[in-house]
Amino acid sequence: MYKHFFKRIIDIIGALIGLVLLSPIIIATILLLFIANNGTPFFIHRRPGKNEKIFNLIKFKTMNDKKDSSGEFLPFDQRVTKVGAFVRKYSLDETLQLINVIKGDMSLIGPRPLLIEYLPLYNEKQKRRHEVKPGITGWAQVNGRNTILWVKKFEYDVWYVDNLSLALDIKILLLTIKKVIIKEGVNNSESLNMTTFTGGDNE
Numbered sequence: 001m002y003k004h005f006f007k008r009i010i011d012i013i014g015a016l017i018g019l020v021l022l023s024p025i026i027i028a029t030i031l032l033l034f035i036a037n038n039g040t041p042f043f044i045h046r047r048p049g050k051n052e053k054i055f056n057l058i059k060f061k062t063m064n065d066k067k068d069s070s071g072e073f074l075p076f077d078q079r080v081t082k083v084g085a086f087v088r089k090y091s092l093d094e095t096l097q098l099i100n101v102i103k104g105d106m107s108l109i110g111p112r113p114l115l116i117e118y119l120p121l122y123n124e125k126q127k128r129r130h131e132v133k134p135g136i137t138g139w140a141q142v143n144g145r146n147t148i149l150w151v152k153k154f155e156y157d158v159w160y161v162d163n164l165s166l167a168l169d170i171k172i173l174l175l176t177i178k179k180v181i182i183k184e185g186v187n188n189s190e191s192l193n194m195t196t197f198t199g200g201d202n203e
Contacts, residue, residue, distance in 0.1 A: 002166045003132075007107065010169075014108050015101040022095050029060060029083075029092055036083040037061050042096070047113035050133045055105040057113055058096040062088050091180050097136045109169040110135025111157035122154075129157035132164060139168075142175035 019026070033041035043061040046054050062084030066074045073079065080088070087093050100106040106113070113134035122129075140148070140156035148156075160168070 003164050006166070007164075007169070008104075011101050011107050015098040018095070018098045019102075022098075025092065026095055029087060029095075032083045033060055033062075033081075033087070036081040037064060043093075046116060047134070048116055048119060048130060049105050049113060050130060052119060052130050054116065055100065055103075055113075057105075058099050060084075060087050060093040060096060062093050094136055101136065105133070107133040107135045109138060109172050111138050111160060112141065125158060126154040128161055129154060131161050137172060137176040139172055142172050142179060 030041045040061055043059045045057045045059070047057045049055045062081065063076070063079040064081060066079055068074055084093075097106060101108055110133050111129040138157065139160040140153040143156055144152070
């Protein structure tokens with residue numbers, strides 16, 4: 001009952017409460033990023049959701065679009081804005097995904113949505129991470145986030161799919177709050193490359 005009914009109700013209520021409580025911060029962040037990014041405070045990216053259905057992920061834009069003479073994007077450190085660095089430091093870039101939760105694209109808790117181009121690279125077990133809606137935070141995020149190997153992240157994601165429950169979601173939520181406060185398990189890169197599932201790249 002929780003997985004197929006109550007989880008969705010909790011998602012909607014939790015996301016609405018979150019948007020109301022965070023609205024002053026969200027509005028201030030929009031204004032600051034609007035100035036820092038020349039009128040572009042948002043970042044929209046297509047990601048696979050439940051059953052690999054594609055949706056538009058909403059985030060704050062924390063980096064500019066500066067490129068080198070070859071037309072390639074400059075390194076992270078040369079593109080992240082001062083406001084963007086602050087937004088990322090306190091995970092504020094994830095707050096707009098509460099809108100994705102209300103729309104039904106995501107859940108508050110679940111495997112993080114990755115890039116579409118990774119889909120052909122999953123083995124049959126790893127594909128099972130798409131049996132549930134992706135989340136703003138998840139079991140892999142509270143067990144290392146960007147500091148663990150990709151193969152381990154997928155093990156955590158599939159474990160979550162098999163053990164999804166109200167008690168587990170509450171545990172993940174509390175651990176997420178703790179990690180945001182102490183900024184544990186985060187590194188300052190926005191690289192989304194994953195040529196293999198054994199590297200330590202970021203999501």
